[in-house]
Amino acid sequence: MTATVTTAPALRRARPITPLVAVGDIAAIARRNLLRVARTPQLLVFSTIQPVMFVLLFRYVFGGAIHTPGSTYVDYLMAGIFVQTTLFGGAQTAVGLAEDLRGGIVDRFRSLPMARSAVLAGRTFADLARNVFVLALMVIVATGVGFRFHNGAVPSFVAMIVVLAFGYAFSWVFAYIGMVVKEPETAQVAGFIPLFPLVFASSAFVPVASMPGWLQGFARVQPVSVTVNAVRALTQGGPIYHWLWQMIVWTGLILVVFVPLAVARYRRI
Amino acid sequence: MADTMIEVAGVKKAFGTTKALCGVDLAADRAKVLGLLGPNGAGKTTLVRILATLLLPDEGSARIAGLDVVRDADAVRPIIGLAGQYAAVDETLTGRENLELVGRLYHLGRPEVRRRADEVLERFSLTGAADRQVKTYSGGMRRRLDLGASLVANPPVLILDEPTTGLDPRSRVEMWGFIETLVADGTTILLTTQYLDEADRLAHRIVVIDYGKVIAEGTSDQLKDQLGGDVVELRVASPGDLDKALAAIAELGDGKPQVDAEYGRLTLPAKGGPATLMAAARRLDESDITLEDLSLRRPSLDDVFMALTGHSAGADGSDGDEPQPADDAGGGRRGTT
Ligand SMILES: Nc1ncnc2c1ncn2[C@@H]1O[C@H](COP(=O)(O)OP(=O)(O)O)[C@@H](O)[C@H]1O
Ligand SMILES: [Mg+2]
Numbered sequence: 030m031t032a033t034v035t036t037a038p039a040l041r042r043a044r045p046i047t048p049l050v051a052v053g054d055i056a057a058i059a060r061r062n063l064l065r066v067a068r069t070p071q072l073l074v075f076s077t078i079q080p081v082m083f084v085l086l087f088r089y090v091f092g093g094a095i096h097t098p099g100s101t102y103v104d105y106l107m108a109g110i111f112v113q114t115t116l117f118g119g120a121q122t123a124v125g126l127a128e129d130l131r132g133g134i135v136d137r138f139r140s141l142p143m144a145r146s147a148v149l150a151g152r153t154f155a156d157l158a159r160n161v162f163v164l165a166l167m168v169i170v171a172t173g174v175g176f177r178f179h180n181g182a183v184p185s186f187v188a189m190i191v192v193l194a195f196g197y198a199f200s201w202v203f204a205y206i207g208m209v210v211k212e213p214e215t216a217q218v219a220g221f222i223p224l225f226p227l228v229f230a231s232s233a234f235v236p237v238a239s240m241p242g243w244l245q246g247f248a249r250v251q252p253v254s255v256t257v258n259a260v261r262a263l264t265q266g267g268p269i270y271h272w273l274w275q276m277i278v279w280t281g282l283i284l285v286v287f288v289p290l291a292v293a294r295y296r297r298i
Numbered sequence: 299m300a301d302t303m304i305e306v307a308g309v310k311k312a313f314g315t316t317k318a319l320c321g322v323d324l325a326a327d328r329a330k331v332l333g334l335l336g337p338n339g340a341g342k343t344t345l346v347r348i349l350a351t352l353l354l355p356d357e358g359s360a361r362i363a364g365l366d367v368v369r370d371a372d373a374v375r376p377i378i379g380l381a382g383q384y385a386a387v388d389e390t391l392t393g394r395e396n397l398e399l400v401g402r403l404y405h406l407g408r409p410e411v412r413r414r415a416d417e418v419l420e421r422f423s424l425t426g427a428a429d430r431q432v433k434t435y436s437g438g439m440r441r442r443l444d445l446g447a448s449l450v451a452n453p454p455v456l457i458l459d460e461p462t463t464g465l466d467p468r469s470r471v472e473m474w475g476f477i478e479t480l481v482a483d484g485t486t487i488l489l490t491t492q493y494l495d496e497a498d499r500l501a502h503r504i505v506v507i508d509y510g511k512v513i514a515e516g517t518s519d520q521l522k523d524q525l526g527g528d529v530v531e532l533r534v535a536s537p538g539d540l541d542k543a544l545a546a547i548a549e550l551g552d553g554k555p556q557v558d559a560e561y562g563r564l565t566l567p568a569k570g571g572p573a574t575l576m577a578a579a580r581r582l583d584e585s586d587i588t589l590e591d592l593s594l595r596r597p598s599l600d601d602v603f604m605a606l607t608g609h610s611a612g613a614d615g616s617d618g619d620e621p622q623p624a625d626d627a628g629g630g631r632r633g634t635t
Contacts, residue, residue: 065391140380
């Protein structure tokens with residue numbers, strides 16, 4: 030056995046990081062993060078309990094007091110819940126990265142000849158996969174409390190893609206936050222700071238028209254609202270493209286700003 | 299072949315107002331261990347992070363196998379292995395998965411990844427625990443896996459940051475054995491340590507740093523010779539006698555005596571050797587001091603450190619299980635590790 034180990038180490042030539050190599054690195058990191066998720070199922074269970082509570086809370090506690098013209102509240106609500114769930118789940122990206130930073134494993138990764146984007150991209154893709162699972166679960170819960178897709182299979186499928194794509198873009202915001210704050214506990218809290226105004230001052234749970242005038246301006250154009258509106262239109266009917274193109278612009282913008290920011294931060298951490 | 303594999307010239311690094319490194323020079327030859335010895339906060343980890351391409355120096359340059367760690371970072375990474383101060387392994391993965399992950403990220407082919415992981419597990423006696431999650435591992439096993447992970451790609455240069463800090467004495471000796479076989483196989487190692495006995499045992503050359511500056515350099519023997527001879531060491535039976543003993547023999551020494559109040563110990567540089575010992579014995583006897591122990595010995599690196607810096611190495615003693623004897627009242631080193 031030892032005979033093979035005792036060969037003197039050779040100078041290994043650097044292999045250029047081609048896109049194919051980068052994809053392999055991203056896959057290796059994503060696989061590692063998904064293995065972690067699979068081996069701590071209790072974490073996954075707890076991360077689904079919170080959104081289910083939100084469903085019950087809004088459906089049965091607040092719902093009666095919220096008037097939504099043109100549809101039942103449960104049909105109105107679920108577009109918001111789907112988007113909120115993937116966004117809140119994305120906060121795990123910040124926490125997970127901060128944990129890796131503290132544990133020193135990011136130092137090891139940074140000392141390896143791997144693609145500089147792989148640790149972050151692998152993390153966000155793993156979180157995307159987790160979101161697919163959580164979203165599927167939420168659809169089941171939603172159906173259980175009376176939600177229905179009223180607009181046909183293809184638009185409903187597109188709606189799910191929209192939810193996941195927006196959540197994916199936002200996980201880069203969380204990646205950036207995780208790299209900046211570095212402490213898992215702080216990351217947990219810091220991640221929610223941008224989330225709260227965006228999720229609650231939006232059309233996710235209440236019609237924007239019910240808000241005071243000064244808030245309506247913000248609530249109408251901000252990314253969560255336009256995404257929720259797109260999802261609502263896709264699942265319930267209504268003007269789809271008006272919201273969809275805005276959602277696509279926002280998603281693209283978030284990626285264009287936060288991917289380079291997060292990767293630059295990773296290089297210099 | 300004695301070519302230089304690690305070369306550091308005039309490296310400076312500051313964090314805000316903290317000057318972690320103030321112009322460090324050092325060099326390590328192929329298939330040798332360079333020991334970087336210094337107390338907590340001396341700047342060891344900072345230098346390690348610069349060499350491992352994790353941190354940019356403010357000034358100066360560092361080269362590994364002739365490649366600049368800043369400009370040629372992409373070429374440096376495939377030829378180095380890093381085992382940091384804290385075991386950087388994934389707790390939820392198994393030992394084997396950890397090694398295979400690192401192998402893949404070094405871009406070894408799949409069969410090679412598998413073969414190397416098996417070899418490393420075997421070498422570090424982890425085969426039995428290979429398919430268990432790392433969170434079930436002991437501290438020693440984690441460190442072994444961490445060192446193993448840095449070896450997956452068989453890199454010619456290894457950078458080990460305090461590889462035995464926090465280990466129990468048995469795991470420490472075991473780790474020393476592993477490091478020695480690696481060097482015998484031709485690996486060049488930069489090893490940082492707070493432990494004088496570790497540097498003494500493993501390092502071909504030792505660079506002593508303190509407050510970000512190199513304060514001495516040479517082989518273990520050369521450093522000891524800087525003291526210029528032997529050391530008289532004594533331990534008093536009752537702590538109250540320590541001051542009296544110091545007064546009695548202080549003028550016999552060829553340097554500043556060192557007092558270790560906690561152990562009732564006193565050491566005195568003594569070029570005169572046996573003659574100084576005899577004189578000390580007479581004076582102590584005249585002063586009616588009862589001794590536990592009186593001896594003449596070669597200076598240890600601790601004596602050297604004391605003579606160079608006026609304080610002992612590793613005086614911080616933060617993590618409890620430090621295998622080396624404690625020091626005098628010197629006490630508070632700077633905070634973090
Ligand atoms: N990221 C950092 N930010 C601020 N100060 C730091 C940082 N890293 C190290 N230092 C400071 O630099 C000095 C040297 O630290 P370090 O290289 O970790 O020492 P050692 O590894 O020898 O214990 C210490 O004073 C430490 O507090
Ligand atoms: Mg350190």
